[in-house]
Amino acid sequence: MDDGGLYLHDVVRPGGKRCARTIVSRTLVGDPGSTYRYLGLRLFSHPWVDVDDDGDAIPTKRTTGGGGGGSTLRDLGYPPDTVSSLLSMGIANSYLVVRTNNALDEHVAHRVVPRGLVGSAEFNLTLVNKMEPDASGARREKDYGMGKVSVGWHRDSGLKDYSSIAVYQTLKGTTSNPTTKKSKTEITTKYGDGISSSSSWGVALRAMDGGSGGPLLNIPPLLVPLPSGSVYYMLDDFNHNHEHAVISPSIKGDEVTTIRYSSTHRVAREGRGTWQYIREKARSIMSKSDIPSSSSRKERETFISYVRGQQNLMTEIEFEWLRQWFVQGQRHASLHPYWHRPIRFLCDVYCNLERAMSDILDLLSRSAGSTERPPGVVTEDLFDVLIESFVERSALRSSWSERYRDPIYAEIPKEERPFPCPCLDREGRCDGERGQLSEDLNYLVSQLRQWRSEFVLFVKEKSCNQQGGDHHGKIMLGAKKLIGHGKLSKSVGSLTKKELKNRASNWERLKANLRK
Structure with a gap:
């Protein structure tokens, strides 16, 4: 997908006033015809399955090999390698739907009263981000001293109520000081004490007051370093009651920087945006x-x-x-x-x-x-x-x-x-x-x-x-x-x-x- 040039920096309009260019470059992949709107901008998705002349999905059985498909996407003008990557995203999404539903059954369903009211995990699109730790314009996280922020504190928006989110990340490049076992365990801090960022990319989490108020001061935030190939889930109402941020690795001396690619699989609201x-x-x-x-x-x-x-x-x-x-x-x-x-x-x-x-x-x-x-x-x-x-x-x-x-x-x-x-x-x-x-x-x-x-x-x-x-x-x-x-x-x-x-x-x- 990167070789195909699919990642773009968006010009968004936060607050409806001055425009700003995003530090992160991204692309959207999903069900044919899906879009995702944020900060005044509508993102148009690339389809992850074959489509008919009307732009609708052609039902096909996905295989792990990713072969035998994509002819309609090539006919539209997508390069062969890009088609292969888009179909692979669809296959990965199918796996994550199964894995997320299994996690909901194991960790959430039996705690929900009345039973059965568990948010959806039928992901219909993914927002794929490309993040560079030394990107110009990146600011430092102010509330807890976690280091440079690639994506600031937020809740994912435009999603079906209480739906789950699954995020897969992979890193390109190596560091001279990879994440150690010790750094993986030191992930909590008391509010206000500050968190030292590591040489690994990490996801930061904090609990919010009822989903609409500010951070809960009596619950410490987390900074979780994530190695390449990690998957993490925000299940059921987690996105409603918490905010998350992405923290860049600290770069020292002549360390080689790593680029983070993350695929955030979501259940976008059905209807108006398709x-x-x-x-x-x-x-x-x-x-x-x-x-x-x-x-x-x-x-x-x-x-x-x-x-x-x-x-x-x-x-x-x-x-x-x-x-x-x-x-x-x-x-x-x-x-x-x-x-x-x-x-x-x-x-x-x-x-x-x-x-x-x-x-x-x-x-x-x-x-x-x-x-x-x-x-x-x-x-x-x-x-x-x-x-x-x-x-x-x-x-x-x-x-x-x-x-x-x-x-x-x-x-x-x-x-x-x-x-x-x-x-x-x-x-x-x-x-x-x-x-x-x-x-x-x-x-x-x-x-x-x-x-x-x-x-x-x-x-x-x-x-x-x-x-x-x-x-x-x-x-x-x-x-x-x-x-x-x-x-x-x-x-x-x-x-x-x-x-x-x-x-x-x-x-x-x-x-x-x-x-x-």
Whole structure:
């Protein structure tokens, strides 16, 4: 896997602000279509089994020899040696599933009350890390003086509740002072006394207060030196109630450093983070994209529900999939041939949704400017769904634009910087292309607000005409005055129902505060 160049340093966004490049390089391997999201970045996995044309796993019997398989991965563009390593990871995962379940039966199951409530160990992916002890930027562990930290204190996230974790590590290289039996036994310390790091890589463990509070001061942390070939398990609720860290070996004189490779096998949450999930969601939405001709209440509600689902899908595809893919650079894309077809599919879906959205905007524009009764499918709720969705996407795009401008991208190789997405970044595309919406979502929001105002005014006028008399004249006179003073867009129908409700709530809170 290392020879194939699969390990990459990630540019993550901890706290949602400044970007940072990870000290550790890593890659993700797992069930076809799986991903893992951490610190604002989605990692896309390499499959560890053969796949069909839809990107799903082809059931095969794994053998310890690893032979007779991988033809579909080679067809996708994975080099033969890389294919062999990916299949081997799948075989290793199968072994670890069995071994972890055996450990759960032996050490955990009989202690769980009521019996049977033991977390899953059906691992569906592994995060493989490559760690170098002399990596630039590595900091010292501050709480217990354990030495340099490759991976700081944390709990693994994005996993199925109370699922187990199995970690296999192997070391490349040797040291002039390998771990001795004595150093293996000296693994505990009282809180605050400090722990002297050894020439071996080690995993540090500490108990946390109920899974959400700080470290428990009356329970000493552990630092466990691990030789090459070690496997350790975090069973059942251990990850929920403890944090762990990876401590680099101390390097003295002309010692030869060792590189640590660790494979962390996990049970990722099922659902939203897989190619199969987003694929089926897209197919479901795309199967019912026609604007209904009927104006019954049921048809209106169904259409509004569809448009809301359509907008949610566009937001999810753009920010959870396409931008997450293209922000990681062309080198990342070239290393993940499995994902080329899914990404093209999602680009096509996004463009088709955009064309459908363009048709709906045309309908709303005609409805607002018409002197005749608008189609019954057009309602204030339809305007509201689009305004709220565009406002949300505009804010997310601003956040991503800020992310792209982070100075860290000027410091990394060009092939690892974000590159354009053909359906999101419009440079080089023909203006006026059918279905192409303006990238300026704020402009579209202002247009929608104007159309909504005209629509609401038209509906009010029709209602008043039906009632007749002075009531109609008073409403229309007030509307005309607002138009003359340029206040129509702010006063008559431009705000969504949710915005009006929030404004009313704010006014009620203000009055309540004034009475205090």
